[in-house]
Amino acid sequence: MNSPSKKIFILIFTSAILWGGMVSPSPVWAQSPPCTHTASDVSSLLTVQNTIRTEISGGLARNITVCLNGGTYQLTSPLRFDNRDSGTGQYTITYQSTPGQSAVISSGKIIASLWTKSGNIWTNTISDAASFRQLYLNDNPLPRASKAFTIASVSGKQITVKETANFSNLSPDAELLALGSFSIYREKIISGNGNTLTAATLMGLASVDPDPGYAGIAPIPGRPLFVENDPKYLDQPGEWIFSTSSKTLKYVPKSATENPNSEQFVYPVLDQLLIINGSKNLKFNNLTFAHSKWTLPAGGYDGLQAGSYGMDPYTATYFSPPAILTEFSSNLEFNSNTFWHLGSHGLALGQGSNNIKINGNLFTDIGGNSIMVGYRPQFVLETDWNPVSLAPQRNDITNNIIYSTATTTWDAVGIFAAFSGFTTISNNLIHDLPYSGISAGFIWNTTATSMKNTTIKNNYIHHISLKLNDSGGIYVLGNQPNSVMSNNATTDIYPPNPGSAVAGIYFDNGSTGWKVQENIIANWFCSDCQPNHVPSDSPANFNLVSNNVYGSVPPVIDLTKIGPQITFPTPTPTSIPTGIFNTGDINKDGKVDIFDYNLLFSDFGKTGKPGFTTSDINSDGKVDTADYDILIVNYGK
Incomplete structure (x- = not known):
């Protein structure tokens, strides 16, 4: 069970070409002091922890560095740290891999080599396994058996597909995965007949509430549906199923x-x-966290947004347990770690988590949100902490690489922040996600909450919204006074449903209090796409948006040419950067016409051409240059 350290250096090299070396995780352990303690397995690690607790109780008088020798630390219960494990303002306690080695903190269990073959299928009995949804072969995730269909209709617990299907006699372990616009639904199947499946529970808010605003929070006709973990669909190389009754794994x-x-x-x-x-x-440096599972909730997973779920969110909204959780903790650091093969959310900062730095880590193959600030296992949707003093404060998420995540709950995001203050999200590389890249805020109106002073800067986000719609490279909600979004690049957003609202920067309901400047938004395509999207039913207000660079028709901007001209983290696009625009038949319709050009900067909205707003955008009582973006629109022949 090795960590993907080589991937970090490959990604750094690639991102440096595109964007002047924005992300630069460094091997923090190389600068660490000598090891004061060593561990080689879970037992010795726990012994060291108790030894340090004794030293702390007598008064800590030195820095402590615990070096974990290379290898897998196989857990049978989570590692736990509390007030007895704390350093002081003067002395810090660090847990890290021994320099030059890789320690893997894992709950993964190796399957005995007792496979038997019948035809083209191998079978193994795992008598001590309750259930699992993730399986890894030589450190690579394997897909559960799955068959794709198209939703025709949804009524209560029943869902019908367009294709001819034979859903009778499905396994009791079979599940369905159905897609809505910006959310997904995972449910147990209790029966099937012809083209119709019956789920164990209702699917989506539209099935329990007639409010038209909930129409998109349900499986949608025309969107995909998958039947998983059934023997009749075990037909592709690398697929597997597991039976909880017979304890048999088939591959x-x-x-x-x-x-x-x-x-x-x-x-x-x-x-x-x-x-x-x-x-x-406490510090955790250069460790690998791997192999946690995700358990299907008893009532199914009825996705709401950003990895949350619930059938009655204004009574109870839920987040699944994260692999790593902090609560009532402060002055922690997570540096140069690898988080992968995690079934649910990755690293989550919950109540009372303050002054925590998450720097230079790699997140990949994460089932849910990679990083969360403001995690709560259960809460009422759109409600703040009670008391508000529990809200996480002054946490920094910097220099991380996040890619190919939200593999289980596709409606999760790369970085999630909600009901938290003074959160900084900067210099992160985020790409290849099914939904949004960064999501900040979790209330759909302008009510004042603990969410304020959010900073999102110098991030590069590309190729998101691969499976779902109504998303943004950077997606924000609610009132966030004194917040800044600057020097980010969001590019290459091509949603599966071209008619959906998708944006490089998405101001959803109630978005207020933002200063948005000097961002690059390029190469997106859908009929309702906008560089900055604002919903018509609850427009964003009191946001100052200025000096950004936009290019819409794909792929207008050649990102390989941005770096040499616009030096991040402080780009100053005061004129059209030369040579960065591709020319020719950009949209591949067989002709070179107006739709192939995005080369005109506005003159602060005074030309009167379509696409330029001429009003008091920032509500300061006057119409002036502060009300206008530098835009690139498709008039520039």
């Missing part, structure tokens, strides 16, 4: 010569790997 080899008995299969056992509650002045 289709990737090739005729593959023998599972000579390979390493791993499944996760625990939902959580590390829980920190009441600790201060």
